[in-house]
Amino acid sequence: MNTSQGSTPLKADPTAQLALLEVQEIDARADQLRHQRSHLPELAEIAELEASRKVIDDQARDARIVVDDLSAEQAKVDADVEAVRTRRTRDRDRMDQGLISNPKDLERMQRELESLERRIGSLEDDELEVMEKLEEAQRGLAHLDEQLAAHDERLAALAAERDRRFAEIDAELATVEGGRGAKAEGLPADLVALYDKLRASKGGVGAAELRARQCGGCRLTLDNAELAIIARTPADQVVRCEECSRILVRTAESGL
Template identity: 40%
Template sequence: MQADPTEQRRLLDLAAVDKNLAGLAHRRRTIPQLAELESNQAELTASERELGEVTTTRSDLTRDMDRLESDIDNVRNRQERNQQRLDSGAVSASKDLEALQHENATLRRRQQTLEDQEIELMEQAETLDAQIEKITAARDEIAARRGTAEGERDDQWAQLDVEIADEQTKRDTLAASFAADLLGLYDKIRATGVPGAALITQGRCGGCRMELSGSELAAVRSAAPNDVVRCESCRCIQVRTTESGL
């Protein structure tokens, strides 16, 4: 392929713009807020999981307390009915009176046991409620930090997007000034991950930084000014100027 030497040198301007675009894209992908948000999300996920576990335990405890309260009410009601029968005089046989009094004594002991269990569960509930409050506060603090980081991220992205748009406009304008075949070759090379074009400086390729061998230097020196020369190592277009040391 051949191209005017001036047009070949202008490829360096295009390569500089593409380098700026790549740098801006890298900055957009690696702004500190993204790592912070990832950390925030991990913390928030762990906090939500812990809150869910404690809340589930608290719900189970509530059911146990409700069951105990129901059992206590049943025992109280049974005692009240027995006491009413005793107070009414409806039971006169000594054997029946003794049975009712024995049952009431048993019910009182049962009630005391149930109430002791209820107090124990209430103490556990207070501990769990305190944990839930603490975890919720921590979760809300993490969420607030995440919100701040999201705002900072969006501000950074907005600023970078303006810079990227400006560079892309420069790129589009500059690219339109090249012959289609030369630009196509440049873009094809750049798509492989190396610069599309680079300056030969003091006998060294500016794309891969490799020093040209004797035979490579000889080939470059013998090439016509309008020949498009490519690096044997990285395959980028080698632009020749007075700085090339040829």
């Protein structure tokens, strides 16, 4: 067990070392709260729903284009049918009123009326086909709009729950961080600096209790030779784990 991890042993009153463990406990709780805040189940569901909503929204946008195009096409076919019907009515009225007396003109007019009838029939078929396509497209768009509305409703509920949980966690985190200041106050600056450096590189754990011959950081049991070295080390000298380099704080439960 290397007690210094450097050329000059770091000194800290045993009381300060024990206080450092309390700071570590507070920091661990704060880390847990931050992790909890960033991994709320609502966040995952919101992300999933937002991705799904984007897909549906894209589909709805395309569906609206189809509906608009079919509506324009139906309007054109309707106008064409109306124009041909108007012309048929006009020609019939002229014939019924006897305005055309020339036999050849009458024969020509009759052929034109027959042609107009066929044209109307063809246009009405087109009109019906477009109408059916439009109704189908409108049903599809309505279904997509319903899905979007359901997504929005669920997203609103999730956002409200997320914000509620954020507020709870933030309040607890503020309390925890406030307590840390009081615990860390008065600790040696070099001890805190080492602790902060180790915490940053060791997954948030910079100091650990030596308990029952085991390092609370890496969970490895120390052998008798290492324990003997630590037992001979002055109480105000900071020791560190040979395996994980974390600060080891000795307590009555260390098994020395």
